[in-house]
Structures are given as structure tokens and as C-alpha cells.
Amino acid sequence: MPSETMCEYEVVHGRPKAFYERFERKEDLQHQTHYCPGCGHGIIHKMLARAIDELGIQDKTILVGPVGCSVFTYYYFDVGNIQAAHGRASAVATAAKRAQPGSVVISYQGDGDLSAIGSAEILHAANRGENITVIFVNNAIYSMTGGQAAPTTLLGQKSTTTPLGRHAVTEGYPLHMSELLATLQGPVYIERVGLGDNKQIVQATRAVKRALENQVRGLGFSLVEVLSPCPTIWKLPPVEAQRWVRDVMEKTYPLGVFCDRTKEAAPRPEPAPAPGLDEIPRILGVDDESLPAGNAHRMVETAANLDLRVRVAGFGGQGVLLLGEVLAEAGLDAGLEVSWLPSYGPEIRSGTSNCHVRLSRQVVDSPLVTQPTVLVAMNEPSLHKFYRSVTPGGWILYNGESYPQECGRKDVRVMTRQFTHIADELGDPRAGNMVALGALLEITGVLPDESIDGALRRLVKNPKWVELDERALARGRALVKESLAEV
Amino acid sequence: MSDIVKQDRGQLRIDEDECKGCGLCVEACPPKAIRLSEHLNHSGYRPAYYAGSGCTGCGICFMTCPEPGAITVLRLARPAAARQIDSKMQGAVACASN
Incomplete structure (x- = not known):
């Protein structure tokens, strides 16, 4: 069958x-x-x-x-x-x-x-x-x-x-x-x-x-x-x-x-595995151990309506962006809402450069500062560009020998000092930004010293510069105290 | 030997519902053992069907078919003749008879 x-x-x-x-x-x-x-x-x-x-x-x-x-x-x-x-x-x-x-x-x-x-x-x-x-x-x-x-x-x-x-x-x-x-x-x-x-x-x-x-x-x-x-x-x-x-x-x-090329190709070495998320703070040097102590997010006593709007402007290389960054970082450390927005051309040095910084008790709605309460003008062109924008009752900190007449405003307070020269006397003209920052902090008085100190150490890192910058900050603060004493 | 019905080396199963009637298997089949039916399947295609004989089990229709499981190709587990010889010889050295 x-x-x-x-x-x-x-x-x-x-x-x-x-x-x-x-x-x-x-x-x-x-x-x-x-x-x-x-x-x-x-x-x-x-x-x-x-x-x-x-x-x-x-x-x-x-x-x-x-x-x-x-x-x-x-x-x-x-x-x-x-x-x-x-x-x-x-x-x-x-x-x-x-x-x-x-x-x-x-x-x-x-x-x-x-x-x-x-x-x-x-x-x-x-x-x-x-x-x-x-x-x-x-x-x-x-x-x-x-x-x-x-x-x-x-x-x-x-x-x-x-x-x-x-x-x-x-x-x-x-x-x-x-x-x-x-x-x-x-x-x-x-x-x-x-x-x-x-x-x-x-x-x-x-x-x-x-x-x-x-x-x-x-x-x-x-x-x-x-x-x-x-x-x-x-x-x-x-x-x-x-x-x-x-x-x-x-x-x-x-x-x-x-x-x-399969005949001659050797197996590729496997790439090193990516670090775990918990390791990333240490790699970036922002873990608790590497960070210098600051106020560490302890809320400082500030007015509920605090809204500090700062515009820092100058030419590239004057430390304009770093000034703003230290300010924002210190604000963050002090438990405030902050923003830092740099604005600069393609050139790293020379050219103009400015940044917008906001420190507030409220959530920052926009990082743009079009009407600053404080303008730090590190050179004359920057002053010309931004002096009109300052809010009435605000401050202009001008890095110069004398304040130009054509930029005069009756409704804002002005402090004119040669921050760069003062820094030069302290050891390096590049610390002029910190002299200006010291003055700004003294005027506004919103941030505790330990927050500034912590922010500076986190951002600057090099101990030599930290030391110089701290002296520059202190000098800036002293400038304000002296000028108030004069009045 | 002449009494034994010669089995095809291969067999085909075509899932009529999965077939889209593209006809690539009809074209690909070397012994031309696949055809498209005259009736339509539930999708409205003329599905392929196995003509019933001639399949060698080569599998080219399977590789040509774009649908994952429309075609299944089967092959004889072992040639029928070889199996008969095996059972009779029982341990003797099997020689290639074909």
C-alpha cells in the first residue's frame, strides 16, 4: 500500500x-x-x-x-x-x-x-x-x-x-x-x-x-x-x-x-560602559564633597517681591559673563529663582558681550532683562547702548574715569569707578569684574556672603584666582561703603 | 519499485487569507507549481495555490513572498526508498542507493 x-x-x-x-x-x-x-x-x-x-x-x-x-x-x-x-x-x-x-x-x-x-x-x-x-x-x-x-x-x-x-x-x-x-x-x-x-x-x-x-x-x-x-x-x-x-x-x-574587511578586521573593543547617573555629579565635580560649602539652598530672608534684574555689558574678555554667572549661582545657592542668559558674538575675546541675570522669589517668567534694575557697564559703548533701559530708581555701575554727560539721567543712581584700574592695583586688571560685582552686592544686599563665596569657588576653581577675586569683591564692597560715607 | 507512487520532494502550504496575490511566487517557482486562483480571498486578492504536484521543496517561493507566513514549504523528512532499505538492512553499512 x-x-x-x-x-x-x-x-x-x-x-x-x-x-x-x-x-x-x-x-x-x-x-x-x-x-x-x-x-x-x-x-x-x-x-x-x-x-x-x-x-x-x-x-x-x-x-x-x-x-x-x-x-x-x-x-x-x-x-x-x-x-x-x-x-x-x-x-x-x-x-x-x-x-x-x-x-x-x-x-x-x-x-x-x-x-x-x-x-x-x-x-x-x-x-x-x-x-x-x-x-x-x-x-x-x-x-x-x-x-x-x-x-x-x-x-x-x-x-x-x-x-x-x-x-x-x-x-x-x-x-x-x-x-x-x-x-x-x-x-x-x-x-x-x-x-x-x-x-x-x-x-x-x-x-x-x-x-x-x-x-x-x-x-x-x-x-x-x-x-x-x-x-x-x-x-x-x-x-x-x-x-x-x-x-x-x-x-x-x-x-x-x-x-x-571582515577577514582582516579584529573584533572592536567594546566601548567603556557609560557611567551611572549617580556618578555624574562626581565626574563633573559638583558632588557634595567637591563643592565648597555655601549657603546650600537655605532660603535667605528677602522681600517676597524681590526681583533683581541685572544687565552686565562690556567687551569680551572683561569677565562680563562670569560676573553674571557668579551672581546667578550665588542666588541659586541662596534658594532664589534665578536665570542667566549670555548674549555675545562669535568671538571669544574682543567684540561686545553682555548677559541678563534675574534673581527673584517668584518663578522667573523670562530670562530676558530689557529694563534692568542694575546696569553694570564695563566700557563706554556698553553704557551708551544700555543706559536708557535702566528702570527709574535703578542703578548704573560704570567702569570709567568720569561719567559721560550725554548719558546723564536724573531718575537713576550712578556710581562711576575705574574697576579695572582698581583690580590692577590688587594684582590683575582682569579681576575688574569682581570689583564691580562687590559693589553691586553691597548696593543690593540680597545675597549672603557664604553663597557668593561658594559660587565663586565652584565657578572659578583656581585657588590663586579665587583669592584675588575675593579681595576684589571686598574692595568693591568697600567702594560703596566709602561713597555712602562721602554722602 | 514501479508500483511505489513517487512522492514529490516538497510540499506547499499557502495561507489563502494572508496571500495578497502579488504573483511573485508564481514567477519564482522553478517547476511552475504555483498558480493564482480565479476566486478572490477575503481581502479581494486572487490568492496563490499549490497546483498539487511538482514541488521540490527548494523554498525560493518562501523567500520571494513578501508576507511573513503566507507560504510554508515542507520537504520529505527522508526519501521513502532509503527508509525502507534502512529498516531491512538493520545495521549493515548503508550505501548510497541514488
Whole structure:
């Protein structure tokens, strides 16, 4: 009887385990992907899922999904999933790999995602030789958004944005990402494969698995570019779209291995693990032990309506920003709400520079100080620029020999001293900012000495300068006391 | 030997509801053992079906199919003839008969 001689059949190619059993994207259709009939994504998904199964890495795989048709990878792959902003998949994959060095990270990107908006991210990830696997699905068009030209669109190819066909003069040439990235020293493996016929599909399956294997072996950056059909946007039946990959696309994008350093590549040393959050204060030198004692957030007695608005202005190098920073830091230490907003040109020294500081008992609504209660003008141009803005009843501290007449105001109080000269006498003209700050503190009287002292030590650090700055602060305070005594 | 029905090396299972009728498997199948049916499935596609014979179990249709589980390919666990010889020889050195 035939039944006795019949043999059992066993499954050799079935649904990979790396896929979810059901896709919970929608209430119905949980057994299907959302891809159009004949879409290359489904084929590539299957290759990837199979490779994950075969390498036994499902429980440590992190798949970074892009923006594009394949945005829903997280509905299909039963692995760790991250959905990245458009083009940023390889940067996100870098972060995932660095944070979890034992994981296998796959960046799955389309051609619009990788070669247009994400061209910088992929270039640098490849150049760093990150130990990640990139699957680059190239269908020469922006499909999800309805068929706009991509950098990869072929010359002559029609799209909604190149209705007459892409022309090199106006839209440039098709971007060959694999060739481009292969010129870098970072990648270990770059291959372009296609989905144009059976032979190409078999080769693509091998390449995808190899790109994953390289990562498992710790070799470094691998990228597989897959020429993939988009029957819907190309307006071709699925089988013809497949042929178009082989007969047309492949002419512009020849298949092959563009870079293979897997033989000579040694496993990359794993980057040192990132420090824990609790270690960061110590690393930055702002933990309790490294910080000099200050008032440490003990609320000082101040008026409930305290709202000190300070504008400090001068030329770059006068310590304008540091003056404001010490003031804000001391305010923070004293339990006040503070803001410090620097405003300066691209030059570090020379040029003009100013900062806005607010100290308040209330939440600071805006860090901008357009009408200061105290203006510290470290030079004449700054005074000219800002003297009009001071609130009536406020103060102007001017670093100069004599106050210019044309800047006179009857409704504000003015103190004119050569802070820079005074600092020079103390040892270094650069401490002129601290002389001015000392004067400001004495006038306003809102901050306790220990908060100023703590802030100074935290921000200046160098003991030599701290000593000089403290003398400068004391001198500034004395200046005010002397001038009041004069009155 | 001539009495024994020769079994195909492969078998196909196609999930009609998962199939989107793209026809890539029909094109890919080397012995042309897959066809598109005339009727429509619940999604309105003409699903692929196995013609019933000729499958070699090569699996190219599986790799060509964009849906995760629309196609399942099975293969003979061991050729029927070899199994019969095995049971009769019982420990004798098996030689390759094919």
C-alpha cells in the first residue's frame, strides 16, 4: 500500500519566529503586514527575521525603525524596537549599541531616510565604524509620501517632483551611497544586492545574514543596500516591478561587494560602559564633597517681591559673563529663582558681550532683562547702548574715569569707578569684574556672603584666582561703603 | 519499485487569507507549481495555490513572498526508498542507493 511507503513531510521554510504571531496594528488584518502586494519590504523583513532566527539573537536584537513605509517594523518584529525620527536611525542605533554593547542593533532605513535627510547620520556612523548593521532599502523614490524624487531616483525617472523625469542639471545625479560609504575607513562590509530575480534574492538573503554575523562577531559597521521594488509608486504589476529592479535599476546601481574587511578586521573593543547617573555629579565635580560649602539652598530672608534684574555689558574678555554667572549661582545657592542668559558674538575675546541675570522669589517668567534694575557697564559703548533701559530708581555701575554727560539721567543712581584700574592695583586688571560685582552686592544686599563665596569657588576653581577675586569683591564692597560715607 | 507512487520532494502550504496575490511566487517557482486562483480571498486578492504536484521543496517561493507566513514549504523528512532499505538492512553499512 502506498501509505506504508509514504514519508513524512517536515517544515523547512516557515514563518520565522522573530515575527510576532499576530500583528496588533489594527483590529482586523492581524495576520498580514500593511505592505502593498509585491512590496520589497516584506521580502527583506523575512530575510532579516530568518537571519535573526538562524543566529539565535532574537532576545538581544534591537531594531531601529525609520520614517517611511517601514515605520511599523515594531508591529512585526518580536525584538526590542525603537522608532527613530526621520533619517536618525543610524544615530539612534549608535546610542543603543553604546548603551547596550551586548545587543545586536539593526538600523533599517529607506532611501529617502538614509540618503536624503539622514545622509549626515549614516556618513558619520559608517565613519566611526559603529558595530551596527544597516539595512538600506533603496527603491529610488519616496514611496510613503506618494512618489517624490529621492536622491536615489534614476536619471529620467518620473516622480511627482520630477514630472518630466529627473535631469542631472536640475536635480543632480543618483546618489550611490554604498560606493560613497565604501571610500571610508570605518565600515567592514558593504554590499549592494537586489530583489530582481531568484538568484538576486538568494544572494540578498546571504548578505543580510552576513551583515548580522559581522556584528555578532564584533567586527564593526556593515551595510547592505537592497534594490527593492515598489510596484505601487512605480505603477507596475509586482512581477514587472521585480524585473525593473533587475533590468533598469541595476544598470544605475550595480550589484556587488564594495567593501569587505571582515577577514582582516579584529573584533572592536567594546566601548567603556557609560557611567551611572549617580556618578555624574562626581565626574563633573559638583558632588557634595567637591563643592565648597555655601549657603546650600537655605532660603535667605528677602522681600517676597524681590526681583533683581541685572544687565552686565562690556567687551569680551572683561569677565562680563562670569560676573553674571557668579551672581546667578550665588542666588541659586541662596534658594532664589534665578536665570542667566549670555548674549555675545562669535568671538571669544574682543567684540561686545553682555548677559541678563534675574534673581527673584517668584518663578522667573523670562530670562530676558530689557529694563534692568542694575546696569553694570564695563566700557563706554556698553553704557551708551544700555543706559536708557535702566528702570527709574535703578542703578548704573560704570567702569570709567568720569561719567559721560550725554548719558546723564536724573531718575537713576550712578556710581562711576575705574574697576579695572582698581583690580590692577590688587594684582590683575582682569579681576575688574569682581570689583564691580562687590559693589553691586553691597548696593543690593540680597545675597549672603557664604553663597557668593561658594559660587565663586565652584565657578572659578583656581585657588590663586579665587583669592584675588575675593579681595576684589571686598574692595568693591568697600567702594560703596566709602561713597555712602562721602554722602 | 514501479508500483511505489513517487512522492514529490516538497510540499506547499499557502495561507489563502494572508496571500495578497502579488504573483511573485508564481514567477519564482522553478517547476511552475504555483498558480493564482480565479476566486478572490477575503481581502479581494486572487490568492496563490499549490497546483498539487511538482514541488521540490527548494523554498525560493518562501523567500520571494513578501508576507511573513503566507507560504510554508515542507520537504520529505527522508526519501521513502532509503527508509525502507534502512529498516531491512538493520545495521549493515548503508550505501548510497541514488
